Amino acid sequence: GIQVEQSPPDLILQEGANSTLRCNFSDSVNNLQWFHQNPWGQLINLFYIPSGTKQNGRLSATTVATERYSLLYISSSQTTDSGVYFCARTWNDYKLSFGAGTTVTVRA
Amino acid sequence: DAGVIQSPRHEVTEMGQEVTLRCKPISGHNSLFWYRQTMMRGLELLIYFNNNVPIDDSGMPEDRFSAKMPNASFSTLKIQPSEPRDSAVYFCASRSNYEQYFGPGTRLTVT
Numbered sequence: 686g687i688q689v690e691q692s693p694p695d696l697i698l699q700e701g702a703n704s705t706l707r708c709n710f711s712d713s714v715n716n717l718q719w720f721h722q723n724p725w726g727q728l729i730n731l732f733y734i735p736s737g738t739k740q741n742g743r744l745s746a747t748t749v750a751t752e753r754y755s756l757l758y759i760s761s762s763q764t765t766d767s768g769v770y771f772c773a774r775t776w777n778d779y780k781l782s783f784g785a786g787t788t789v790t791v792r793a
Numbered sequence: 794d795a796g797v798i799q800s801p802r803h804e805v806t807e808m809g810q811e812v813t814l815r816c817k818p819i820s821g822h823n824s825l826f827w828y829r830q831t832m833m834r835g836l837e838l839l840i841y842f843n844n845n846v847p848i849d850d851s852g853m854p855e856d857r858f859s860a861k862m863p864n865a866s867f868s869t870l871k872i873q874p875s876e877p878r879d880s881a882v883y884f885c886a887s888r889s890n891y892e893q894y895f896g897p898g899t900r901l902t903v904t
Contacts, residue, residue, distance in 0.1 A: 726882055
């Protein structure tokens with residue numbers, strides 16, 4: 686099946702630090718999305734990024750489809766950035782394959 | 794837009810009771826999904842509707858689970874009878890093109 690590998694599995698940051706999360710795919714990168722699941726359990730859309738680079742405030746993402754990976758950058762991290770970050774790609778038109786997630790803890 | 798709306802946000806019930814979860818997708822989205830999230834299994838797709846028609850229900854665990862979408866703005870997921878192993882967070886999501894948007898989830902606890 687489709688494999689989605691995320692790294693690192695856990696990340697502990699001091700407030701203000703920058704970080705990079707990575708997502709690798711065993712197959713083509715179709716309709717890639719990044720999500721943030723906050724400590725209250727809500728799944729929030731960060732980016733829809735099948736290719737190229739996008740930025741939204743302190744977050745940005747880059748997908749290199751030809752090399753089957755995507756990166757999520759968090760700059761000047763804040764405690765509200767804590768939670769689990771998932772990447773997911775669409776296959777078979779509608780199914781989402783999620784990675785195992787990166788758990789980010791930002792300490793004040 | 795208010796996003797995907799789910800109710801209730803929390804549900805605690807006793808084993809054997811019927812549970813009904815509700816979802817209002819984002820207006821204009823023609824695809825709707827029900828997911829279940831547990832620590833052990835992560836996010837699992839239960840059922841997928843397109844234009845109110847169930848397309849893929851292969852993820853529905855067993856006959857105790859049923860889902861309906863009577864119109865484009867409303868869907869229900871029903872569990873009857875509920876069991877403790879059904880305890881999980883249930884998410885509804887809707888889609889525009891290929892981007893899925895998730896609701897806040899319903900945290901179900903079956904005692």
